[in-house]
Amino acid sequence: MDRSPLLVFTTGRNCAAYVEDNIRSIARQTLANAHVLFVDDASDDGTDRLAQAALQRWLPGRHHFVRNPERMGKAHNASVHLRALAPGYEAVAVVDADDLLIDITVLEQLVRAYQQGEDVVWTNYLSDQGRFGENGPLNRYVPPRQQPWLSSHLFSFRAALLARVPHGHFQYPDGRWLDAACDLAIAYPMLDQTRRWRYLPVRAYCYTESNPGSHHRLAGEAQSLSSPRQRECARIVLAKRPLPRIDEPEADGLHATPAVPAPAEAAASPWTAARLALAVPALLRELPASTLEALDPELLWDWWQWLDTHRGARVLALGDDAHTQALALLVQAADGEALALRGGDGPGHAPWTDVAFDAHHTRLPALDGLGGALFDAVHLAPNAWDGPRAPVVALAALAPQLRLDQPRLVFAGLHPARLDAVAAQIAALVPELPARAAGAGADALVVEACAAPAEATG
Structure with missing residues (x-):
């Protein structure tokens, strides 16, 4: 019909x-x-x-x-x-x-x-x-x-x-x-x-x-x-x-275009969530149950291990989701400083700006308002982009804002099937920044100067 x-x-x-x-x-x-x-x-x-x-x-x-x-x-x-x-x-x-x-x-x-x-x-x-x-x-x-x-x-x-x-x-x-x-x-x-x-x-x-x-x-x-x-x-x-x-x-009964199946959702260990809550009690105190249920404890524990060995770190969060709110509490618990920047047109938002590297391009929140501020780490939420999620482009765009001794970038919400290809791209460009998968669903890419994070003390 x-x-x-x-x-x-x-x-x-x-x-x-x-x-x-x-x-x-x-x-x-x-x-x-x-x-x-x-x-x-x-x-x-x-x-x-x-x-x-x-x-x-x-x-x-x-x-x-x-x-x-x-x-x-x-x-x-x-x-x-x-x-x-x-x-x-x-x-x-x-x-x-x-x-x-x-x-x-x-x-x-x-x-x-x-x-x-x-x-x-x-x-x-x-x-x-x-x-x-x-x-x-x-x-x-x-x-x-x-x-x-x-x-x-x-x-x-x-x-x-x-x-x-x-x-x-x-x-x-x-x-x-x-x-x-x-x-x-x-x-x-x-x-x-x-x-x-x-x-x-x-x-x-x-x-x-x-x-x-x-x-x-x-x-x-x-x-x-x-x-x-x-x-x-x-x-x-x-x-x-x-x-x-x-x-x-x-x-698929809607149309003939084939779909790439989404990866199966992996459950985080309840022990990881318990260790995280013990290390940072503010998570349970400050966040509502609906936000806690949306969190990936494995990804946050990965963050906490790094923060606990880099106390006083300055962290920039691009985008805004449940993990961005939780990360701010983790940074505070590690005596650090967190700054959030969300793209958009409304009050308190940074305008979207076109960024490109080589043949790749996307749109990220404009970084002009940061001035010369330098950060030890950056977290990009799934809604940090107004275009293709292109970690290589973001890495190039964020480089002027990073302290280059031991930088760390976390790209959340990527397709697990793309992680190996993206990691290979980054390794070819910046061999000193190894990349690895993180999170319960292996849908986050961690790029950092050090190897796997050290065991936490808290």
Whole structure:
């Protein structure tokens, strides 16, 4: 069956003040054959009338309109109304009825990514109050539920994924439809099923945080963009059983592009975690359980062994994830100094900059703000890159910031199958810096002037 390339799923309640601009922002997209499913959730302010008029005016023949006779919520609307229509489309983009698309090419960019074989694609956003979103890339080798929430607006997914999601993933344990954290309820089952993810680093979506009907406004928590009910529902969503992967070659029913299977996840020894907690009690004291569960004790123990023999070291952390937070506590326990630098456009972020070496290139956070500061070690988190993860390029770019007597670099979140090739590249360029695999999943590369780290004393 020939499918249309993209369906925009739009739903909301009492959005009369926003709905015409919402629909107009979709209609002005450069993708001329996008369709819209608009679900009015029993509005009583005339949203349904305004939406139908706007759809007929700007998207004639390219829309479906549904009105719920009673309030059901976004989770219900996705699981019932969207599920019924999705099989006729290649991909689905989620746009709330009070929000806007602000990049007129973004739907075309999404379609191009799906044509290239991706299964889940998202962008960044800003709010109508000038707040910058903090979306970013996910680590393909860490389960999505163990990573920070970096894939909100604009979120999209291959339509075939929805058919594999049970209704229960959109519901409370007692069978009622979730009425908050619905973006998470939609996103995580899609992310579970595949690692063909792509983050588009464009601010393509305007989130209307000023809507008085938003959960955070109703709860009086306008600054957090969250509410107690949203946080409760988020915990319920994250506790759902992850859906099985479908992007292995033998199970791939979405498209013909073969996938490289992700490496099997190796479990860290509980004794390593215990030794680490004993050496650095601040980890248990300062970090929440959700962050602790996302940590790789083997990688952190590797760090602690080095830090304990290089007390007072200055460590630069590029990117931001659970390990970056834990590393800061390890550095502090070793009487050192840690500095974190995250790439992005928002306040407190360093702008992305192009870096290249030989025929390789990528994008890293700009280092200009560091001035002449020198560091003993650098940790690059999986989201330290805005491009290909190219350790050779990063090594060249970071060299001016490193003390050259015994430098250490740790590249986290690499594909284990690439480590030998990357280590060989580095050895050919800098023979005095041997490289080795680290971490429970052997997905980190440690490059350091010394041999294997000495045994810790703490």
